[in-house]
């Protein structure tokens with residue numbers, strides 16, 4: 253059975269994780285806001301249990317707090333969600349501080365998700381920042397001078413601009429299907445399949461900014477941090493600002509500091525004025541409202557790569573998997589759950605499929621609960637980090653309840669499985685979804 257850990261990227265990430273955990277043990281890694289218990293659990297899971305001494309070297313000094321001139325000032329409009337843009341019911345399902353896009357609302361849209369319909373995942377509330385006051389501070393001992401360098405938005409815009417289409421998808425997208433389709437208990441926001449959107453992003457290469465800031469040969473990790481408020485968990489623990497380390501190799505590869513989304517300045521809810529965009533990786537890597545980036549000569553930890561965004565559960569080591577990186581593979585019909593269709597009429601049913609590993613090159617559909625399958629027609633050139641639209645014609649033979657299925661295969665050879673191995677936080681659901689419709 254497919255497990256998310258089995259891909260080469262995850263094997264590489266697991267080795268990286270073991271190395272950085274050993275460094276933490278030797279007092280060379282920084283773990284701000286991460287408990288010793290968490291670190292011990294991860295160390296045990298990484299196979300280092302035998303080497304854990306009874307007294308541990310303390311984690312290295314608390315990280316410097318970088319100054320950012322922009323501050324989080326606003327909360328949302330009257331919606332009570334902390335989200336600024338309107339959230340019409342026809343487009344969104346509100347889930348606490350988050351808004352999920354209705355897949356049916358994408359049927360009317362083109363390849364790119366209009367900014368107004370793009371899902372929002374906020375740990376707290378959208379801060380309303382003024383681009384004119386905003387600066388990005390790049391700092392840390394991974395820079396040759398060990399100091400800090402500030403960039404304004406005009407500074408970034410003077411650098412070569414890159415435009416690329418990429419999806420942003422929450423690691424927990426599809427989470428509710430662990431329960432509704434597999435009967436399993438998971439924690440977290442009960443997304444269906446709409447915690448994804450695809451946009452045309454324009455911005456500066458993070459690699460260019462890091463090099464200008466004086467990237468040194470000792471740098472190993474890069475930690476972007478948001479300017480939104482501290483995230484306080486349900487039990488009252490303040491985890492600080494949203495931040496998640498990226499290995500330098502990824503940071504130098506295809507990561508953007510994006511300031512435009514679909515040809516417009518980044519909207520407030522999506523990171524105005526600048527967000528990190530990490531193509532193909534889980535959404536948490538794409539830090540919004542970035543205010544500073546630490547460049548470190550030691551491996552870094554935050555709760556977002558220790559307690560969250562790893563796989564925990566019976567199928568995984570006690571301390572969890574390595575930190576999650578690439579997204580998994582999924583498909584969704586552009587139909588409401590229990591959508592009504594007329595019998596004996598030919599319908600053109602549409603949907604989208606995507607994968608974090610490679611472009612989706614094939615989609616098979618079934619309109620009889622999985623007994624018979626046929627290929628859907630694809631409407632996009634498959635590209636990595638992007639989705640592929642598809643359609644299938646169907647004439648329902650008679651009134652009744654039907655189950656539609658769509659199963660994607662990507663260029664890397666991954667195909668959606670029949671079920672997803674359970675993990676307690678409900679990440680990376682990749683199984684073929686059983687979508688009910690009523691013909692009446």
Ligand code: MTE
Nearest residue numbers: 371372373374375422478494535538539540
């Ligand atoms: N960045 C900051 N600063 N604060 C956040 O709450 N949420 C992350 C990521 N970046 C988050 C953040 C998560 S979990 C996801 S899935 C994406 O942003 C969502 O991006 P979107 O709201 O633009 O769709």
